[in-house]
Amino acid sequence: MSASSPTAPASDALPAIRPDRLPLLLIPVLALVALPLVKSFSTWVTLTFAGLAMGMIIFIIASGLTLVFGLMDVLNFGHGVFITLGAFLATAVLGTMTNWTGRDSLLFNLLAVLAAILVAVAVTGVVGLAFERVIIRPVYGQPLKQIMITMGGAIVGEELIKVVWGPQAIPLPLPVAFRGSILFGEAAVERYRLIAVVVGLIVFAAMFWVLVRTKIGLLIRAGVQDGEMVESLGYRIRRLFVGVFVTGAALAGLGGVLWGLYQQSVIPQMGELVIVLLFIVIIIGGMGSVGGCFIGALLVGLVSNYAGFLAPKVALFSNILLMVIVLLWRPEGLYPVGKR
Amino acid sequence: MFRRLLSGDLPRSRVLACVLAVICLGLLFTPFVFPGARALNVAAKICTFVVLVSSFDLLLGYTGIISFAHTMFFGIGAYGVAIAITRMGPTWPAVAAGVGAALAVSLVLSLVIGLFSLRVKALYYAMITLAVATAFQTLASQLSDFTGGEDGLSFKVPELLSPGFSFSERPFLGVSLNGRLISYYLLAAATVALFLVMLRIVNSPFGRVLQAIRENAFRAEALGYRIVVYRTCSNVLSAAFATLAGALLALWLRYNGPDTSLSFEIMINILLMVVIGGMGTLYGAVLGATLFIVTENYLQDVMKLASHGFAGVPLLRDLVNPDRWLLWLGLLFILSVYRFPFGIVGKLRAKARRAT
Numbered sequence: 001m002s003a004s005s006p007t008a009p010a011s012d013a014l015p016a017i018r019p020d021r022l023p024l025l026l027i028p029v030l031a032l033v034a035l036p037l038v039k040s041f042s043t044w045v046t047l048t049f050a051g052l053a054m055g056m057i058i059f060i061i062a063s064g065l066t067l068v069f070g071l072m073d074v075l076n077f078g079h080g081v082f083i084t085l086g087a088f089l090a091t092a093v094l095g096t097m098t099n100w101t102g103r104d105s106l107l108f109n110l111l112a113v114l115a116a117i118l119v120a121v122a123v124t125g126v127v128g129l130a131f132e133r134v135i136i137r138p139v140y141g142q143p144l145k146q147i148m149i150t151m152g153g154a155i156v157g158e159e160l161i162k163v164v165w166g167p168q169a170i171p172l173p174l175p176v177a178f179r180g181s182i183l184f185g186e187a188a189v190e191r192y193r194l195i196a197v198v199v200g201l202i203v204f205a206a207m208f209w210v211l212v213r214t215k216i217g218l219l220i221r222a223g224v225q226d227g228e229m230v231e232s233l234g235y236r237i238r239r240l241f242v243g244v245f246v247t248g249a250a251l252a253g254l255g256g257v258l259w260g261l262y263q264q265s266v267i268p269q270m271g272e273l274v275i276v277l278l279f280i281v282i283i284i285g286g287m288g289s290v291g292g293c294f295i296g297a298l299l300v301g302l303v304s305n306y307a308g309f310l311a312p313k314v315a316l317f318s319n320i321l322l323m324v325i326v327l328l329w330r331p332e333g334l335y336p337v338g339k340r
Numbered sequence: 341m342f343r344r345l346l347s348g349d350l351p352r353s354r355v356l357a358c359v360l361a362v363i364c365l366g367l368l369f370t371p372f373v374f375p376g377a378r379a380l381n382v383a384a385k386i387c388t389f390v391v392l393v394s395s396f397d398l399l400l401g402y403t404g405i406i407s408f409a410h411t412m413f414f415g416i417g418a419y420g421v422a423i424a425i426t427r428m429g430p431t432w433p434a435v436a437a438g439v440g441a442a443l444a445v446s447l448v449l450s451l452v453i454g455l456f457s458l459r460v461k462a463l464y465y466a467m468i469t470l471a472v473a474t475a476f477q478t479l480a481s482q483l484s485d486f487t488g489g490e491d492g493l494s495f496k497v498p499e500l501l502s503p504g505f506s507f508s509e510r511p512f513l514g515v516s517l518n519g520r521l522i523s524y525y526l527l528a529a530a531t532v533a534l535f536l537v538m539l540r541i542v543n544s545p546f547g548r549v550l551q552a553i554r555e556n557a558f559r560a561e562a563l564g565y566r567i568v569v570y571r572t573c574s575n576v577l578s579a580a581f582a583t584l585a586g587a588l589l590a591l592w593l594r595y596n597g598p599d600t601s602l603s604f605e606i607m608i609n610i611l612l613m614v615v616i617g618g619m620g621t622l623y624g625a626v627l628g629a630t631l632f633i634v635t636e637n638y639l640q641d642v643m644k645l646a647s648h649g650f651a652g653v654p655l656l657r658d659l660v661n662p663d664r665w666l667l668w669l670g671l672l673f674i675l676s677v678y679r680f681p682f683g684i685v686g687k688l689r690a691k692a693r694r695a696t
Contacts, residue, residue: 075463138678143462145677147406148615152674155608159667163658272604276474279467316478320471 023295023334030299034306045187047305053193055301056200057262059294061255062278063207064248070224070288070337072241073143074136077150079278080271081157082249085127086120086256087266088161091170093119101175109175113257120253128249131157132242154272161268169267172260196258203251204294211290220244224288224337280319284326286333295334299326345536347543351623353692356685360623363630367528371521378637384524386633387531388589393613393625394538395581400611401619402542403574404554406462408607409469412476413450413579415602417442417586422493422596423486430496439587443580450579454572477602492597501526501591527588534584539622541577550574551620609636612673618683627684632669639665 031048038044065079093116094101100112135153139145174192181188211217223230223237231237259274260266281300285292300319307318314321326334343350351357366373370383396410420442421435428434457468480487487493497519499505505519541547552560553567561567590596609632617628640662650657658664680687 069463073463075467077466135674144400144404144406145681147463147466148611149674149677151608151611152670152677155612155670156667156674159664159670163655163661163664163667167663276471280471283464283467313482316482317475320475323471 020335023292023330026295026334027298027302030302030306034302034310037310038306042185042187043309045184046189047309048302049189049193049197051302051305052298053190053196053200053262053301054305055298056197056204057255057258058274058277058281058301059297060200060203060258061252061274062281062293062297063203063290064244064251065278066282066285066288066293067220067224067244067290068241068248069282071220071227071237071244072140074140074146074241074245075143075150076136077147077275078131078135078153078157079248079252080273080275081131081154081161082124082128082252082271083256083259083274084158084161084266084268084271086124086253087172087260087270088165088170088256088268089120089123089253090116090257090260091165091172091266094172094175101173104176106177109177112175113178113261117254117257120257121250124253124256125246125250128246129242131249132245136245158268158272165268167268169265171265173264174261178261192261196262199258203254207290216240216243277319280323282333284323284333286330286335286337288337289333289335292333292335296326347536347540349539349543349622353685353688355692356623356627356688359688360626363626371524380520380524382633382637384527384592385589386630387527388585388592389610389613389629389633390626391531391534391585391588392582393610393617393629394535394622395578395585396610397614397619397622397625398538398542398550398581399574399578400614401621401624402547402554403550403571404462404557405571405575406466407469407575408466408604409453409473409476410578410582410610411602411604411607412473413446413582414586414589414606415476415480415596415598416446416449417583417588418590418596418601419480419487419493419586420445420583421587421590422488422495425495425497426493430498430502432498435498435587435591439584442583442587446579446583447576450576451572454575455568473604473607477598477604480602481598488597490598492595492600494595497523497591497594523592527592530584530588534581535622535626538581542622546570546573554620612669614683615673616669616676616683618685618687620682621685621689624683624685631684635665635669639668 034047035041035044038047061079061083065076069075094112097112097115100108103109131153135149136146139149178192178195181190182194183189209217211221219230219235219240223235223240227237256271259270263270277300281296282293284296284299285294299322303318303322304315307315330336351360367383367386370379374380374383392410392414399405399407399410417439421438424434424438424441428437453469453472457465481490483489484491496502500519501523502519505522507517507522542550549560549565549570552563552565553570557567560570586601589601593600613628613632614625615628616631617626618624643660643662643665646660647657647662650660659667676683682689
């Protein structure tokens with residue numbers, strides 16, 4: 001616009017982008033639609049809570065995957081390894097702390113689980129660093145090789161886990177105080193699901209805060225939008241990426257602990273089994289979008305719980321069905337990310 | 341004549357030619373040289389996987405598309421034969437009907453998946469096919485009236501192929517001449533025929549275009565080739581060959597279930613075979629499939645020995661535990677992707693080029 005005169009009062013503020021809140025509505029709408037179908041209110045509350053808990057755990061696992069993709073176009077097919085590793089570390093840590101987990105005291109139980117989480121997060125973070133260095137760095141920008149090499153990383157990782165812990169399933173019982181349900185009126189909500197929801201909300205809030213309020217978060221978001229521009233401004237996007245990758249791996253480890261406790265047993269294949277679900281979630285959310293990933297994860301959790309109750313046969317395909325419906329509405333996912 | 345049979349695509353390396361000749365002769369004389377059911381089963385598996393892996397190479401190595409739904413088509417072929425025979429009885433028309441129906445289903449599915457999703461980037465295609473394959477696997481295990489569910493289907497094959505049929509009382513060179521032998525040689529003949537057809541396809545002008553798309557899709561498009569059309573064609577062709585491979589497997593095993601033809605593990609195995617053998621050359625598929633299956637079946641014996649040897653060393657003992665064979669092949673796979681992207685065949689050919 002060469003016509004605009006330099007004397008015109010220049011407003012410093014950019015026109016505000018109207019936030020797109022429509023996808024946020026999906027969750028309450030879905031829950032309300034399910035209510036008349038489920039018929040019983042108390043069952044509905046139980047199912048909704050189960051769905052939210054599952055969704056939160058999936059979100060914790062998938063958030064790293066979507067950010068890593070958004071930042072560097074790297075889709076890690078080996079992400080499942082971090083989940084499995086986290087869960088197996090939890091069995092090891094909680095297995096040695098039976099006198100804390102066996103006591104009927106919420107404090108000691110929480111401390112034990114916290115210890116498991118800390119170990120899992122630390123170890124998967126370090127493994128993530130090594131994974132990035134050895135597996136992913138040599139094949140940046142070569143999508144075909146990247147898919148294959150991360151797949152190879154997943155195979156080797158799974159086999160190594162089998163070497164350490166053996167191929168069989170290991171039970172991961174909930175600490176005593178986490179067992180059982182709390183009654184809200186007639187609706188029974190499992191305690192552990194409540195805890196999972198709380199942990200999920202804390203992680204989401206923390207992540208949201210980092211992404212929106214800190215400089216690093218600003219750089220990450222800018223990098224997802226346009227990495228080259230961020231680099232030309234003098235920031236090392238590679239280093240940022242390594243940080244995000246390690247965080248993503250650590251979050252997957254945390255998610256693995258929660259998921260293992262949710263299932264109450266862990267198998268070496270658990271990561272591989274979840275990865276398809278993760279892909280569905282990040283496609284629904286829009287590849288690279290954390291907000292979209294959050295909504296996608298909750299939707300997937302809710303839909304699979306409602307469908308599991310209403311029509312168990314359909315439940316096996318409900319996630320794919322959900323993905324197709326969302327993509328028909330918004331072909332690039334709920335929150336399409338700029339450059340794609 | 342020979343050159344024409346191989347569509348002008350000779351091994352171009354003396355070592356490679358020797359290895360291929362050894363594999364062919366080995367497969368040809370397996371029933372006589374290596375007695376016992378196990379060797380014959382391994383050889384038959386190598387044959388079907390040569391077809392399957394070659395068809396995957398058509399997609400991955402020649403066109404540069406990575407799909408995780410390849411075992412879906414393999415499974416369709418196997419289920420097609422299994423279901424048709426269970427319903428219609430062990431007759432040749434039933435086999436033909438099964439193969440025909442399976443081919444039709446594969447054709448439609450691959451066409452739909454291709455047209456819808458080959459426009460997008462490689463990553464999206466990989467994810468979409470992964471999701472579709474998972475859904476299909478669930479579907480197959482759920483429709484238990486039709487597919488036998490998790491247990492799968494055991495069935496009889498046409499009389500000519502069944503072990504009970506024998507065409508000569510006297511054993512020849514110590515091998516009883518029965519339907520199993522006929523089955524094996526029919527399987528081997530089908531493998532050779534399908535392999536040569538695929539070799540013809542990749543060395544045709546059409547195959548050239550596929551390779552151009554792999555190297556630089558944008559430039560190929562600029563030269564006037566509709567890449568979506570070519571990619572979809574490649575997808576459909578490879579699905580068709582995978583279906584035929586599945587049908588061969590089912591006829592050989594006289595059984596089909598989710599674990600033998602649909603599981604994700606097989607998908608990973610095929611990927612490993614293509615990459616270790618050499619992408620972008622069908623001989624790589626032969627080498628990869630043979631190496632992998634022989635390793636799968638016999639490396640475990642070697643590892644068992646090693647495991648006994650290291651019985652006192654805790655970690656090492658677990659690393660060479662016979663169940664961990666996939667670990668070593670996985671490492672070899674990663675190494676291949678880094679160090680020799682064109683696999684063993686690429687390495688051999690490069691060596692031959694340097695020598696001249």
